Amino acid sequence: MVEDTRGENTSDTGELWRREAPRVLGALVRRYGHLDLAEDAVQEALLAAATQWPLDGVPDNPRAWLITVAARRLTDLLRADQARRRREDTVTRWVLPADWLSPGADRSAADTDDTLVLLFLCCHPALSPPAQIALTLRAVGGLTTKEIARAFLVPEPTMTRRITRAKQAIRASGAPFAMPRPDERAVRLAAVLHVLYLVFNEGYASTTGPDLYRADLSTEAIRLTRQLQRQLPVDRPGDGQGDTVGHGELAGLLALMLLTEARRPARAGPGGELIPMAEQDRTLWDIDQISEGVELITRTLPRGPVGPYQLQAAIAALHDEAPTAQATDWPQITALYELLLHHGDNPVVRLNHAVALAMAEGPHAGLARLATLDADARIAGDHRLHAVRAHLLEATGDHHGAATAYLAAAARTTSLQHQRYLHAQAARLTHPHPQIPNATPARDPE
């Protein structure tokens, strides 16, 4: 099996590959099955293209060329696989899943884009989320294993194994190359959205230096989410509400990504240190992404059941549209966080809710809300809880309590940048210098 010997693609051929690879893979799996081997066959076809096209020129129909070459390679790989199994007397037999025997009309792949079917297949519930993410980036995103490994800061062999295992799990599951059945579509779409959300967050978690490659993950997540929005069939009557919620949430997720990504240019200082949103230079925010995200969420919200991605997008939109932290519509944000809490008791959401409440009604209201989180083991040891408490205590004038909380937060984060920031805050309060008024309980960086 060939793993990413094609290396870096900087030319426009690389871009062509990114676009064509999932389509070639989709065409192959649709026709012949064997996602695992087909994936390797496509990689080898790309490799062949890398050596032949520069000499012979790009063929008139690159996709057809790739499909032909990949199909030939698939036959070879399949035979090697079959011969090995025959020697080992482990002929591949699999029990046909019962739902293959039900009428096929509902799950026809015929009218669906191959890459969309692939996306659902890669986010199959038989896989763990890390496996879903890796396989999605490789099979649908067209990223090399090397690129994915670098983005997730793991050695390449580790990522190779993860992807191989993921492909084996798909094979073992007997999942057909088809869109999910209507009755499971809502759940499966939720899984796809979750994977895209996780990919985006991986990329957004860091912004600079050696982690630049991780930023590409956010771009990739946005690209895939956009593509999904373009391709996902519009609801048919009788499909039930699942799909309506799904479409709204898909739009919500895309809006959330755009509205978050828009702030990236202002997120880090020259040394790579993270800058809290309240202190960011808002002129650096990306106006185009903001207007697209705002337009999208504004159009989506009135349409029907509002899910968590839409609520988070609505919150992000309020932040992005505010000229300053002070001028933000905090009461509205507080209300949105309350709605978000109805969708699940998430301690980070409760923390953000407390911050919004403090901004809307004053630090004492926020502190009272924070107290309810101390007993929550999921976040009681998290530096963010202590950092927020520190900010709010400082805003009430309790400098001693604030400094103690800053130090408690510093002791609980593993990030050196965070530690430096938090220690500086504590030092500022313990050894007062001529002070800059700090009326804003700065939020933890998003």
Added chain:
Amino acid sequence: MKYMILTYASQQDYDAMSGKPTDRPAWSNEDFAAMGEFMTELNRDLDESGALVETRALAAPAHTRRVTSPHGQAVVTDGPYAETQEVLAGYWIVECGSFDEATRIAARLAGCPGPPDAAARAVADVRPLVEGRAELAM
């Protein structure tokens, strides 16, 4: 009356045709092109005479799923054929007046160009298609 003409090949024959030497000599580009021309002409001829209902070639035997139901449960076996096993490789369905006429059509395949080794082993079966259930009971 409808007849089916069936031709056979093993995975090794497919290899030889694709230009890969195995136990059998690989086809040259000229061999392969000549076969293509012959088949195109034969099929055009059959089509124009009104005899051709359909003709197809099958993908390599490695791409085969065999479905069985040993315990009343559908079980799929991937790639059930051995490399040297001759299996269906292509077929024609022809509409013609008699078995003999269909046989004459099949005999034209003997003129198909190719390496001597392949030509010597080539087989075509002609079989009448059943037109209805009643015929099966005969």
